[in-house]
Amino acid sequence: MTATATPEAPAEVDLGGEARARRTDRGFRALVTLAGLTVLIVLGLILVTTSVRAWPAFSEEGPFGFMFGTRWAPNDDVFGTFPMLYGTLVTSVIAMIIAVPVSIGIALFITEVAHRRARKYIVTVIDLLATVPSVVFGLVGVLVVVPAITPAYQWFADLVAPVPGLNAVFDETNTGRNYITASLVLAIMAIPIITSIAREVFATVPETDKQAAYALGATRWEMVKGAILPHSFGGLVGASMLGLGRAMGETIAVALVIGGSVSMSANLFEPGNTMAAIIAQQWGESSGLHTDALIAIGVELFAITVIINFLARVVVRRAEIKMKGAHS
Amino acid sequence: MKLNRRTIFGTLTAGALAMSMAACGGGGSDDEGGSGDLASGELNASGASFPDAFYATAIEAYAEVNPDLMVTYNATGSGTGKSEFGEGLNDFAGTDSLVGDDDGVEAGSFQYIPTVAAPITVSYNLPGVDGLQIDQETLAGIFQGDITAWNDPAIAAANPEATLPDTAITLAVRSDGSGTTTNFSKFLDEATEAWTLGSGDTIEWPGNAVAGEKNTGVAQVIQDTEGAIGYVDLADANEVGLVTAAVENADGAFVAPSLEGATAALDGAVVEDDLSYNPLNAAGAEAYPITAPTYLLIRTEYEDADIAAGVKEFVEYLLTDGQELAAEADFAALPAGLQEQALEALNSTIAD
Numbered sequence: 320m321t322a323t324a325t326p327e328a329p330a331e332v333d334l335g336g337e338a339r340a341r342r343t344d345r346g347f348r349a350l351v352t353l354a355g356l357t358v359l360i361v362l363g364l365i366l367v368t369t370s371v372r373a374w375p376a377f378s379e380e381g382p383f384g385f386m387f388g389t390r391w392a393p394n395d396d397v398f399g400t401f402p403m404l405y406g407t408l409v410t411s412v413i414a415m416i417i418a419v420p421v422s423i424g425i426a427l428f429i430t431e432v433a434h435r436r437a438r439k440y441i442v443t444v445i446d447l448l449a450t451v452p453s454v455v456f457g458l459v460g461v462l463v464v465v466p467a468i469t470p471a472y473q474w475f476a477d478l479v480a481p482v483p484g485l486n487a488v489f490d491e492t493n494t495g496r497n498y499i500t501a502s503l504v505l506a507i508m509a510i511p512i513i514t515s516i517a518r519e520v521f522a523t524v525p526e527t528d529k530q531a532a533y534a535l536g537a538t539r540w541e542m543v544k545g546a547i548l549p550h551s552f553g554g555l556v557g558a559s560m561l562g563l564g565r566a567m568g569e570t571i572a573v574a575l576v577i578g579g580s581v582s583m584s585a586n587l588f589e590p591g592n593t594m595a596a597i598i599a600q601q602w603g604e605s606s607g608l609h610t611d612a613l614i615a616i617g618v619e620l621f622a623i624t625v626i627i628n629f630l631a632r633v634v635v636r637r638a639e640i641k642m643k644g645a646h647s
Numbered sequence: 648m649k650l651n652r653r654t655i656f657g658t659l660t661a662g663a664l665a666m667s668m669a670a671c672g673g674g675g676s677d678d679e680g681g682s683g684d685l686a687s688g689e690l691n692a693s694g695a696s697f698p699d700a701f702y703a704t705a706i707e708a709y710a711e712v713n714p715d716l717m718v719t720y721n722a723t724g725s726g727t728g729k730s731e732f733g734e735g736l737n738d739f740a741g742t743d744s745l746v747g748d749d750d751g752v753e754a755g756s757f758q759y760i761p762t763v764a765a766p767i768t769v770s771y772n773l774p775g776v777d778g779l780q781i782d783q784e785t786l787a788g789i790f791q792g793d794i795t796a797w798n799d800p801a802i803a804a805a806n807p808e809a810t811l812p813d814t815a816i817t818l819a820v821r822s823d824g825s826g827t828t829t830n831f832s833k834f835l836d837e838a839t840e841a842w843t844l845g846s847g848d849t850i851e852w853p854g855n856a857v858a859g860e861k862n863t864g865v866a867q868v869i870q871d872t873e874g875a876i877g878y879v880d881l882a883d884a885n886e887v888g889l890v891t892a893a894v895e896n897a898d899g900a901f902v903a904p905s906l907e908g909a910t911a912a913l914d915g916a917v918v919e920d921d922l923s924y925n926p927l928n929a930a931g932a933e934a935y936p937i938t939a940p941t942y943l944l945i946r947t948e949y950e951d952a953d954i955a956a957g958v959k960e961f962v963e964y965l966l967t968d969g970q971e972l973a974a975e976a977d978f979a980a981l982p983a984g985l986q987e988q989a990l991e992a993l994n995s996t997i998a999d
Contacts, residue, residue, distance in 0.1 A: 582854045601823055603724030
């Protein structure tokens with residue numbers, strides 16, 4: 320199909336051969352439809368093959384036991400993934416709490432505040448950050464951040480020790496490999512992604528809206544609050560979701576810094592583990608049901624990501640309807 | 648996603664392997680007339696990462712002995728090595744653990760060849776305290792979380808001269824499933840009454856455990872965590888200069904990890920008919936109690952005669968001249984008797 324479509328493409332320019340042009344059009348249509356379908360097919364195949372291989376683990380534990388069991392003991396053939404699910408959610412959520420405001424700040428700085436000449440360089444640097452391989456973040460995390468930050472954690476734990484509640488979340492530690500370090504690394508990895516999309520989103524805010532805000536006597540902050548942010552809400556949720564997806568699926572950087580302990584702790588200074596990380600850690604030496612259980616974690620992660628994306632879509636749609644309602 | 652990529656990668660390597668086997672099969676028959684006694688072609692092996700340093704050294708040295716036989720050893724881990732062996736994806740496999748029922752390797756299709764052994768050190772990070780002695784029951788208590796501070800009376804009892812701080816104990820363990828974990832937990836399981844966590848390549852460690860990836864990762868955790876104690880192979884412990892503890896052996900003597908101690912443990916171990924042996928907690932006053940064996944799996948039947956000849960030649964090298972390289976990589980050579988038995992098994996498994 321490719322072969323017939325490409326050489327004929329210029330024919331469309333000379334408006335003479337209408338029949339030929341129509342044929343080309345049909346070829347083009349088929350081609351892009353196929354490209355579009357590829358995504359669905361690949362996704363479907365991944366889901367089917369992994370589910371089939373994961374089946375023994377799911378049926379051993381039951382889907383509920385697999386997801387909410389707290390004991391992961393491959394040598395006893397017991398597979399409960401709740402500690403990893405907890406780790407994934409905790410680290411991703413903390414990473415987003417850090418990354419989303421910072422990214423929006425950077426994007427606003429670039430689009431509204433920075434000098435036009437400086438803008439170009441800042442954008443390049445942020446994009447460079449996005450191209451750094453994740454294993455590099457992981458290695459920097461484990462070799463530089465972990466040893467350096469441990470005293471800071473201990474200082475902070477001592478500081479909040481008298482505060483009830485906080486002292487449970489930030490309790491004593493003597494290791495830098497923990498949920499917080501993993502969250503910090505994830506936040507830094509998610510920032511370039513969220514920033515570059517947020518920047519694109521802010522760029523789509525009509526100039527007239529902004530001028531109108533200024534004309535009404537708004538300060539720059541009031542303009543951002545009144546014109547830019549409401550207009551960009553859907554896009555920002557989308558950007559955050561992409562960042563969240565990266566954080567939840569990130570494997571090697573997390574595997575290096577989270578401490579790889581299959582336990583749950585409210586103390587964020589304790590080591591834990593995430594779903595993606597444990598697959599990478601235990602895959603090599605696994606066999607039999609253990610392997611199936613690791614694949615099943617992959618399926619579980621996939622399902623959770625789909626659900627979260629779906630929820631995000633609902634949020635965006637609601638917000639848009641509300642906004643349009645307010646406008647009319 | 649990760650898994651899918653791996654599958655694709657597996658398929659690619661399988662394809663490449665098939666092609667290379669076809670290529671060297673053809674090559675072999677071409678120069679069958681003139682190539683003399685040395686085998687040629689490519690050998691593909693994968694498996695345990697524990698002995699990787701030794702195999703890498705041996706492969707490098709072997710390339711000078713016979714440059715026509717290209718050997719690659721992929722340190723994928725024992726589990727992957729065994730399952731690839733079962734699927735026919737490698738020519739021989741390295742493993743730290745024996746073949747189990749669900750490893751995908753058919754009984755009778757392989758022969759164990761012991762190659763080297765190495766001590767697993769108990770290394771710790773406690774500034775100002777070195778030469779610590781740990782008895783077996785205390786070691787079990789520490790690693791199952793019963794003993795949580797360094798100044799615990801159980802530790803102090805064996806070290807009357809040391810000044811022990813009240814630092815909390817952090818366990819440094821493996822995040823990946825590992826033959827090193829298998830051997831370490833098996834030692835505690837067999838040697839002590841107190842141990843309740845069983846043995847296996849992954850253990851449900853207590854809450855004060857921090858895991859690192861591979862031996863290097865565990866060594867890293869110990870190095871940057873004050874109060875940490877963990878199990879690491881001797882090569883990696885020496886690499887980062889960790890302080891190691893002397894561990895009580897079956898004769899009640901405290902022995903620091905060393906290659907001599909490991910060889911002494913091999914001497915004291917009972918070798919089974921299939922050449923598997925258990926040097927853990929072996930008898931002998933000099934024997935280091937946590938000494939781990941490692942094996943190669945070779946096939947009882949090779950479809951390709953050139954591959955068979957190559958495997959035989961290379962493994963023979965490992966068991967003879969290669970043994971002298973073991974110490975260089977911080978591994979203990981086999982004692983003469985076991986070396987002899989391994990060569991015999993090799994010769995009877997792969998006939999000339």
